[in-house]
Amino acid sequence: MEFAQIKQTVAQLKDDMLNAAIELGSIPGVNPRMGGEGEAKRVAWLQAALDGHGIPYTVFAAKDSAVPEGERQSVIVRIAGSEQTDKTLWFIAHLDTVAPGDPNAWHTPPFKPTIKEGKLYGLGVEDNGQAVISIMYTCAQMKRLGLQPKCNIGFLFAADEETGSQYGLRALATAGVFGPRDEAVVPDCGSSEGTFIEVAEKSLLWVEFTITGKQAHGSMPHLGINASSVGCRLGVELEDTLKEKYAYKDALFDPPYSTFEITMKHANVDSPNVLPGRDVFAMDMRILPKFSPEEVLDTINRVISKYEYRYNVKISCAYPQRADAAPGTSPESAIASTLTNVLRAGGIQAYCGGIGGGTCAGILREYGMPAVVWSTLDELAHQPNEYLIIDNLVQDTAVFLAVIQEYC
Ligand SMILES: [Zn+2]
Incomplete structure (x- = not known):
């Protein structure tokens, strides 16, 4: 399917995606080391949403006495590949948020997502709500369109990103969830036009x-x-x-x-x-x-x-x-080149580059996994009046589907 065609099918889901983003944004997920109770209630919401789409998942738990439940949960959805079953392309989002900070700096209530002029305002709607919704709908749409990938596709909704991923990505990596041939897309940073693909950090x-x-x-x-x-x-x-x-x-x-x-x-x-x-x-x-x-x-x-x-x-x-920065991901790696090609085919002059540090993709690179950070957003993370641009939910989801179609 051409990119424009994929985007058209995703655009029909825009209202559903927006509603899901509003529901998710209404549930506090403040990291326990930033004064919150963690992402447990968001995990419960996600599980119900995946059940609603008929998508099976597993839960990975890491013990953490800082939350009432005594553990932090990450949710994993796996779709088996038809040929390369020892290789997984991961899409990774995180469920926790930072604290809202000074309440007077917010023009809308941080835990009551509010629509204004094509944008949705609220704490965590961009960081990392946009990614949670986009990858969830990528997964739902794969099922709907009957997309059969050549390698495995993994969707990971991780706990505990905002204070270092000890009870999320690091625990998952240590437990051997990732394989030596795996690669990853981490939509946790990006640029307004979606041109920038982050492959390295200082x-x-x-x-x-x-x-x-x-x-x-x-x-x-x-x-x-x-x-x-x-x-x-x-x-x-x-x-x-x-x-x-x-x-x-x-x-x-x-x-x-x-x-x-x-x-x-x-x-x-x-x-x-x-x-x-x-x-x-x-x-x-x-x-x-x-x-x-x-x-x-x-x-x-x-x-x-x-x-x-x-x-x-x-x-x-x-x-x-x-x-300390891990070695960067090569712009020639399969994931970086596929994403670049998909974006260029969609009319976006994408390029790979490095930043001053640091995202959780660095953790994956430490384990030797090629990982790119990409998303279409205005970089409002950790700021009052954080918003996501509603159209970007459609754009990012369409790009992920096109990447899955092209990859392997
Ligand atoms: Zn983030």
Whole structure:
């Protein structure tokens, strides 16, 4: 079937999909480590919806004492392939959401999805409600159209994505749910026109530096050690050193190089006549997969030791966040090239690229699985007044069906 034809059949389901998105968005699924009760009620809704479509599924449970049920459930639907039965193409969505944040920042109630001008507003409707509904209807439509894939197709509705996937994707991977030939589409990030296919991530590293000198009166600097003065020099030298040592251009990424930026600077003393005895600042670093965060930390350590020795200060480091990038997925992999071709055939000038980090596709890549992140959306995740564009439910579902038809 041509893409336009597939899209036409999916368009007939638009109202059903919208209603499903509204129902799902009305059920709180706030991650327990962000103050909620988890996604259990959404899992129950999904099971009822799959039952309604006559789609069989299995449930994978991971023990977690942070939720009332004592476990987190992910739902798996499998459709057997006709030829390559040792290979599965996965479509992966997550059921949990972040917390709504400041209620006053919302113009519509976060847990009461509201339609306005072709958009549906509500917490989690885009992240990751759009994907949950799209892949559920991809599955329902496969059944309706009698699509018989050559390899297995898996639809995974995962728990616990928003705080690191320990009780979702990681637990599933550790349990051996994924096979060595599997590939995946993760619709958890994207672009407004659907042109961007994410295939790689930079490593993410935040370092907070604390310089301890000795406080003194501003008029008697010889009695103290000015931690702020040392901090300023250290920050600049770190930026310069790292940018020079790890200068390398990889056109897959935007920007195409590693970034090392001084960001947060903590308040120090209350008065201009006090020589600060303590200085704290942070750096945000996004490191191309070509370099390891470990070697960057080693370079930082060398600069720090020089400063401690030269200025007689103590410098300590904390690491509020670190996510080491797995090797990227090749744009030539079957899934990346199939998705690119399907989109181009549909008139969308798709291209593969990398981002500054990090999505749960990184977890799959850690396990050696080629995984692409793609969706058509305005990137409203984790923001007040999050919305999904209703037409994108149809678009994404049609693209997934076309990918299944082309793949293998
Ligand atoms: Zn998400």
